[in-house]
Amino acid sequence: MNFAGIPFTACVPVELTAFAGEYRDGINYLNWETATELNNDHFVVEHSLDGAKFVALGKVRGAGTTVEAKRYEFVDASPSIGINYYRLKQVDTDGSYEYSDVLALAATKGMPIEAKVYPSPTSNFLNVEVNQSMRSVEVTDLTGRVLIQQSCESKQNTRIDVAELPTGTYF
Numbered sequence: 001m002n003f004a005g006i007p008f009t010a011c012v013p014v015e016l017t018a019f020a021g022e023y024r025d026g027i028n029y030l031n032w033e034t035a036t037e038l039n040n041d042h043f044v045v046e047h048s049l050d051g052a053k054f055v056a057l058g059k060v061r062g063a064g065t066t067v068e069a070k071r072y073e074f075v076d077a078s079p080s081i082g083i084n085y086y087r088l089k090q091v092d093t094d095g096s097y098e099y100s101d102v103l104a105l106a107a108t109k110g111m112p113i114e115a116k117v118y119p120s121p122t123s124n125f126l127n128v129e130v131n132q133s134m135r136s137v138e139v140t141d142l143t144g145r146v147l148i149q150q151s152c153e154s155k156q157n158t159r160i161d162v163a164e165l166p167t168g169t170y171f
Contacts, residue, residue, distance in 0.1 A: 004009045005128075010042050010103075011039070012037070012094055012158050013039065013096075013098070014033040014034055014037045014038065014040050014062070014090050014092075014098070015034055015036045015037075016032060016033070016034055016088070016090070016100055017034060017035045017049070017069070018031075018032055018033040018035045018168070019031075019032040019088060019100050019101065019103055020032070020103065021086065021103050021105045022083065022093065022105070023079070023105050023106060023107050023108070026078075026079075026107070027074040027075060027076065027077050028075070028079040028084060028105050028107060029073070029074075030045065030054055030073065030074055030075070030076065030086055030103070031071065031072065031073045031074075031161075032071075032072050032088060032100070032134070033069060033070065033071050033072070034069065034070045035062070035069055036066065036068075037062060037063050037065060037066050038065050038092075039064065039065055039092045039093040040062030040063060040064060040065070040090065040091075040092060040093075040096065041061075041062050041091050041092055041093045042059050042060060042061050042062050042063075042091050043060045043062060043072065043088050043089065043090050043091070043098065044056050044057070044058075044059055044088070044089040044091065045057045045058050045059070045060065045074045045076075045084075045088060046078065046087050046088070046089055046100075047084060047085065047086055048084075048085040048086075049080055049082070049084070050085070051083075051085040051102060054087060055086070055101075056089075057074075057076060057086075058070050058074060060073075060074055061091070062091075062156060064093075075106040076128050077119075079105070080107065081106070081107055081108070082106065082107065083103070083104055083106050083107075084100070084105050084106050084107055085102050085103070086104075086105070086130065087099050087100050087101070087102045087103065088100035093100065094120065106130070116128070116129045116141070120123045122162065123162075123163065123167075124161070124162065125159050125160065125161055126139075126159070126160045127157070127158075127159050127160075127163065128158050129157050130158075130169075135159055136149060136150060136151050137150050137160060138150075139147075139160060139162065139165070139170050139171070140171045141168065141169075141170060141171075142169060142170075142171075147165060147170070148160060148165075150164070
């Protein structure tokens with residue numbers, strides 16, 4: 001059965017098939033896809049820091065009525081450090097609207113590095129855990145001279161052998 005040239009199965013206002021995002025170089029890139037649209041005026045991209053209170057970030061024009069898959073994009077060029085929550089408010093031409101599921105993206109650029117180093121004091125091994133990805137760890141003396149430089153065992157945890165260092169204070 002057809003209605004104004006649209007298959008009857010497409011009479012769901014908007015069929016959202018994907019809503020995803022990626023944090024890259026200090027920017028959150030959001031994208032979503034629809035399979036079909038009926039009277040879709042626009043999408044409002046909403047943002048929240050707590051996942052409960054959302055505010056509008058921007059508006060993306062919808063395709064109106066179509067049975068063809070459509071892809072949309074939105075850029076949040078200045079996400080807050082930490083977890084950013086996003087949702088889509090899809091608005092029809094008559095003003096009615098529906099919300100998408102909530103998408104959470106972590107933004108880490110500029111986030112202070114937090115490190116846990118233990119045990120302290122020690123005479124054998126130091127364990128290092130950080131809240132961000134790390135490639136290597138350095139142990140320096142009070143003058144800044146590098147005494148140990150070691151590749152990390154994992155991106156957020158590593159173990160350093162300090163048994164050969166004389167008793168002292170190190171960074």
